Amino acid sequence: MQVLVEPPAQRVEGDDLVWDLHLEPGEKWSCDLTIPCFHGPAPDTYLTSHEFQKVFDGDTDDPTHRWRAAAPTLQADYQVLRNVFDKSVDDLVALRIQTDLGGQRMDFPAAGLPWFLSMFGRDSLITAYQTICFGPRLTRGALRTLARYQGDEVDDFRDEEPGKIIHEVRTGELTRLGIKPYDPYYGTADATQLWLILLSEYWRWTRDDELVRDLRDNVHAALRWIDQYGDRDRDGYVEYATRSPQGLGNQCWRDSWDGVQFADGTIPVLPIATCELQGYTYDAKLRIAELADSGPLNDPALAQRLLAEAEELRARFNRDFWIEDRGGYYAIGLDGDKRKIDSMTSNMGHLLWSGIVPEDRAAIVARQLMSDEMFSGWGVRTVSTADRGYNPIGYHMGTVWPHDNSLIAHGLARYGYRHEANRITTAMLDAAQCSNFRLPEVFSGYERTFSRIPVRYPTACDPQAWASGAPLLFLRTMMGLDARDGQLVLDPALPEGYGRMLLAGTNAFGKRWDIEISEGLTDIRAA
Structure with missing residues (x-):
């Protein structure tokens, strides 16, 4: 140019x-x-x-x-749902960036404006998961682009390890001078598992065997990272601890310095194994086992090994992370001394999304998430109001995150708690009405009775990619829309008063589909 x-x-x-x-x-x-x-x-x-x-x-x-x-279009009797959907699609279009991979242009979801218009691992992967049934382009771009930057050496300054997926890329002056490690930086303990989960979800919706086979070496490298580098002390759990003098102390999605605390407010010692990291690992191994058994990886021995490892992890996790006090709940993690970090957090909902929770404990987790201490009326808080560290405007210690709630609602629906999932969805749509039908990155965790509108978090990205993707996952959750064995599956459970909706032109298996739901009618037809 x-x-x-x-x-x-x-x-x-x-x-x-x-x-x-x-x-x-x-x-x-x-x-x-x-x-x-x-x-x-x-x-x-x-x-x-x-x-x-x-x-x-x-x-x-x-x-x-x-x-x-x-992009698909939505017709809905409930006009708020349609307005939020349209705003989300527009924002996702605006946030996409393009990368050049071997002369091929790839669309990739940037994290958010104004602070993070750049390539991120965790944020972009979750955004691509939220939006997969509305179009595979962001998903394919995220998978290929992040595979290109996958770690291939041990670099302490950048927290890089072989097989690890990046946390973020920045190109500012301090990075160019070598003072900051963001070119790229690998300080995340969950992006690698999320990359594997997204690859599986992409294949389920597209049956694109060729892409999976092209990324075979990246899959094996990611699995090796989980077992060799992710499990730092060989206790069977993925944990994190930065080696960089400029690195992030917390490398889960709650990556602020105080994002992980004990219930009394004390900060745990590193390394930390948070609960959702284990859920993601469990899900990733099951999904790659599917690709290896009946999918394009065609490696029955790998499938058998991963299934056994996942089942062993599930049993051990439910022994080591469960806390009987306060009615029962999952610790947010284990600290470097293997003590249970006993704050009650929204991370439990991610465990429902991953499927690592036994059926008999799912009801307990659902009840805790929807309790007055956790559910503000606008959404599920990041931490219980009963914990000493609770702060309604603490970045990860009491606020409400739309992306967090979208995964929680999806997890609740997975276990059959559709009413609870709809309560979250309805609350989030109500919140979006207060900000021109756009969900911001995060808002404050005050009770809904505190104010007529959600109290804004002062420095939230607006728009932000996984907040913009959240309404699309809420819609998918309400519709009970999934791709299984090469077919679309529909199991709707709409909130009362939502009426008819028509999602026209959604994408699956290389075709466009129209999906209509109304009282007494569910219909999927080729567009």
Whole structure:
């Protein structure tokens, strides 16, 4: 791309245009830049102001317009649901970035605005999972792009290890100078398992055997990381502890410095094995076993090994992480001394999503999540109000996160708790009405009776990718929509008063489908 400047730069240094200037007080200097906007079939064409406006009006064949036109549409009697859906799709289109992989352009969900318009591991993987049934492009792009950056050496400064999926990429001055480790940084203990989970989910919805086979080596590297590097002390659990002087202390999704605490507010010693890391590992091994047994990996021995490891992990986890006090719940983790970190947190809901919870404990977990101490009326809090560390405006210690709630609702529905899942969905849609139908990254955990609207978290990303993806997963959860053995499955349970809905043009198995739900009717048909 050629950028025209007037007056011309005196010299070029790398990607920088440089002018040497000396301005007297009150003196002004200006420079005009002409930047080509690629549109339609002619990549070297400059846009006139009239043509430029047409791009934003959607009247020309630009990539964003094509991407939005390919997305499913929703018709719904409950207008709030439709408005939130449309806003989410628009925000996801706006947040997508493109990467070049061997000359092929890949769409990839950036984390959020204004702070994190960049490539992230965990955020992008969960966003791609939330949106898989609405289109596979973000999912395919996330899988391939993150595979490209998969760790291949031990680098303490960047917390890199072979097989590990990145946490984030930044390119600011401190990173370029080598002061910060973000080029890329690998300080996450869950992105590797989430990458495996997403690959499985992508295959279930697309039956794209070729992509799975192309990523076979990345799959094996990720599995080796889980067992060799993720399990730091060989106790059978994935745990984390940064080796970098600039690294993150917490490397689960609650990655603020105080995001993991004991119930009395004390900070646990590293390394820490949080509960959802074990749930993700369990789910990842089951899913890759499916790909190895009846899927394109075609490795029965691997499938048998992973099934045995998953079952052993499930039994051990439910022995070591369960706490009988306070009515029963799962510890958020084990600390470096193998003590149960006994705060009550929303991470329990991720365990339902992963399927590691036995049926007889699922009811207990559901009751705890929907208790007054955990459920604010707008959503499930990150931590119980009964814990000393609870703070309604603490980033991970009492706030309400839409993405967190979307996974919790999906997990509740998995175990048959559809009413509880719908309570969360309805509360989230109510919250979205208070912010122009957009769910922010996070909002405060005050009781709903405290204010007519959710109290905003002051520095939340808005929009943020996995918050924008949350309504799409809420919709899928209400519809009971899933892909199993090459077929779409529908088991709707809509909240009272939602009426009819038609999801037109959803994507599965290389085709478009129309899905209609109303009282006494469920219908899936080729579009």
